[in-house]
Amino acid sequence: MKIAKIEAIVISIPFAGGGKSAETAWGKKDANSADSLLVKVTTSNGITGWGEAFGFTAIPAVKAAIEQVLAPLCIGRSAASIGPLMLDVQKRLHIFGRSGAIMFAISAIDIALWDIFGKATGQPVHRLLGGSEVAELRCYASLVRYSEPQVVAANVERALADGFSHLKLHEIDVEAVRAARKTAGDDVEIMLDVNCPWTVSEALNMSSKLRPFNLRWLEEPIWPPENYDGLARLRREAGIPIAAGENASTLMDFQQMLVAGAVDFVQPSPAKMGGITELQKVFALAAANNSTVMVHTFYDGPGLLASIHASAALGSKGSLVEWRYFDLEAQLYGDAIFPKRGTIVVPQGSGLGVDPDPDVVRSFLVLS
Incomplete structure (x- = not known):
């Protein structure tokens, strides 16, 4: 073959x-x-x-x-x-x-x-990776950055109405995060991805302002993203769990990140860092370092399917799948993996389980 x-x-x-x-x-x-x-x-x-x-x-x-x-x-x-x-x-x-x-x-x-x-x-890919007993996974709505608090609040309401109980923001302004938490209430988990904007001191200052919003994690807060010692310091002092990894490209990057104690949640991106072959190694490395893998999937094609299969086979009970939350004119897989009530199915067909709609x-x- x-x-x-x-x-x-x-x-x-x-x-x-x-x-x-x-x-x-x-x-x-x-x-x-x-x-x-x-x-x-x-x-x-x-x-x-x-x-x-x-x-x-x-x-x-x-x-x-x-x-x-x-x-x-x-x-x-x-x-x-x-x-x-x-x-x-x-x-x-x-x-x-x-x-x-x-x-x-x-x-x-x-x-x-x-x-x-x-x-x-x-066989489905999750079986090739060792098998899975789960038929579906919880997922979170990953919103684009809006900046305006009232627009953030409106989209939080939309996501909650669609059945999501976990949300990720991409905001960098405290008032936008405040609007999201006020709209969502205390029972909804909110994550915040800021895409590497701050120095360590700036991130520490911002974390003190963000701490009251009870974030599940603060994602990629420091520039440059490979400043793992800086992330480790922030993790020790910020009072908010830290997530990173979408900009890491090799297994050595992830090893250095984990050895530094830089993250609570490690976020390999399968369409960036070597595909499923490398992704499965990150799961093993994270397990050896007592860290949780939350795969980064701000895309909705085969890269998303790869993360679903890997999370089902190798992840923990708390594994979440990232769902890019906006209204596409057409879905590449139709309704096959479209989230319902905040969950996404694990495809059971052979390979990735479903092909793109021609x-x-x-x-x-x-x-x-």
């Missing part, structure tokens, strides 16, 4: 976000469409697997990496020898850096190969 073809497919689906979004790390101010980079891998015996690369505004660079760098190295290789192949391409390409477009591209191909392996063996891909395809 050889890799015969690798295709990079860009789709852009319009969305309504419950109000105008502020500029954030993942996109543009007032963005009104969600861009995704899918990868379709086809084997010599006709099995297809789907992966997803983190991309957003960097999609052109990642697409070029897939088509011009990764595909020539992977085509003709065994689709079943995922670990050895991914290690080989990482070693061959390390001179281009261990993060960014190359690693995002590797991640997408890795996820697609796990999809193929599951389909070839007739009509959706065709309708929202971005031609290069």
